[in-house]
Amino acid sequence: MFALTFSEYGSSDVLAVTEVPEPHAGPGQIRIKVRTAAVNPIDWKIRAGYLQELFPVEFPGIPGWDSAGVVDEVGEGVTGVEVGDEVIGYGPTSQAEYTVVDHFTPKPAAMSWELAAALPTAAETAVRSLDLLGLAEGQTVVIDGAAGSVGSAAAQFAVARGLDVIGTASEGNHEYLRSLGVRPTVYGEGLAERVAALAPEGVHGAIDAVGAGSLPELAAITGDPKQVVTIADFSGSVPDAQVTVAASAFHALGEATALFEAGKFSLRIDSVRELADAAKAQDESQTGHAAGKLILNVATD
Structure with a gap:
């Protein structure tokens, strides 16, 4: 072959x-x-x-x-x-x-071949990250890099689970995040203050989907480094943060296709x-x- x-x-x-x-x-x-x-x-x-x-x-x-x-x-x-x-x-x-x-x-018959190939790693990694956090309906999660493939997949799964989602992205991607049901903010310095203004009652978990050095600030936002998951930062800057380097939540493919058929998932x-x-x-x-x-x-x- x-x-x-x-x-x-x-x-x-x-x-x-x-x-x-x-x-x-x-x-x-x-x-x-x-x-x-x-x-x-x-x-x-x-x-x-x-x-x-x-x-x-x-x-x-x-x-x-x-x-x-x-x-x-x-x-x-x-x-x-x-x-x-x-x-x-x-x-x-x-x-x-x-x-x-x-x-x-x-x-799914209605799914394009391009989207079908796009799903596995993004969906599996996103679900794995959310499962590690173990959040309950109504709780708040921050996704740093929410406009990327894994970040946007995590956002859609989180919304479907009834979570309040705050996502970081450049301003040009804010409308895209709103279309996913995410409350957007810009990334970078001052993130903790911006998130506090959006979620004055606190944040219950965070996902670092970009590996841009945000782990210490995400740990401060959640108040517990164990409630931070990163898929891309292996620096050890926050020793207690959870790290996932490979997809292993294999039930995610079925979840993603079910949400797609309900008109609630795409990449x-x-x-x-x-x-x-x-x-x-x-x-x-x-x-x-x-x-x-x-x-x-x-x-x-």
Whole structure:
């Protein structure tokens, strides 16, 4: 099969579309013929060698964790899905003609292939972060970086759970946050004072979705560092803050598609590129300025 691969750590120049052996579905797995896949920051961090201890690569490596496509093989013990079904998958090596996953959910018929591929990492990480906070209906959460993919996913899940959501973003994204049911404010210095004005009765939890050094201020806002979750700041500046480096709330895919079908969940798409242009997508992801998810068109038919 064809796949995006890299045979050494390095810049995006090490990426190339090559031929590699096909994987096959084992027990508890399905194989997906991939239509679309998403590019996430973890892709270029693994490719560059920054995460060798957490995610060692057996070369040639195949990037990607998010896929959408058609079931091609069903492994032993898998029920509720058949060859030909359209699904959304979460698992490594998604940027290839075929990928094998054991975490998946049916793709709603009305959902575009681009949005389907955009969901897994954003939804899983967002739900994982909210689950770590354990907030109850009516409580208030601050999301730093609420206009990004994980931040906006977390905001939509939080609103659906009945939470009061305050989100930081540049002023140009404030109307977008309001459309999600979020009360917006700008990020940066003075955040604690701005949040206090919006939530005089206090804040019960916070999510750092950008890793821009806000952990100490978020800890001050909540009054308890254990009620702060970060997906991007591993500096240890707030030792008791909770850190999540990978998605592991696998029920999130079903939650996201159910909310989508109720008209209450979506993600912004920045661009759609061909698999051969994946290096450009990874470079754009590395700038941190993408205005939504970066999607790769993998299908050739």
